[in-house]
Amino acid sequence: MLVGAVIGAIAGGITSQGKSMGCAANIIAGLVGSSLGQALLGDWGPQVAGMAIIPSIIGAVIIVWIVAFIISKSN
Known part of the structure; x- marks a missing residue:
């Protein structure tokens, strides 16, 4: 879970x-x-x-972009 948090934080950054x-x-x-x-x-x-690490960060960036797009469209 800790590694997931770090990968998510990197993708968010x-x-x-x-x-x-x-x-x-x-x-x-x-x-x-x-x-x-x-x-x-x-x-x-x-x-x-x-x-x-590298494929995980790329996948997390994709997920963050998708979630941000959905959130921006719902507002």
Whole structure:
């Protein structure tokens, strides 16, 4: 979970949406993004706690962008 939080925070920082989502959403984005990134890109690169870092961050960035887009459209 800690690694998911870090990955989500990195993705939030890259997209500049991290502060608006909150800590719990960053953890969820990190965990879901990790699954998405590894499913799409494989498990290459350095790994921490069974998560490939680079595909996980890319997947989390995709998730954060999607969530931010949905939130902006609902407001």
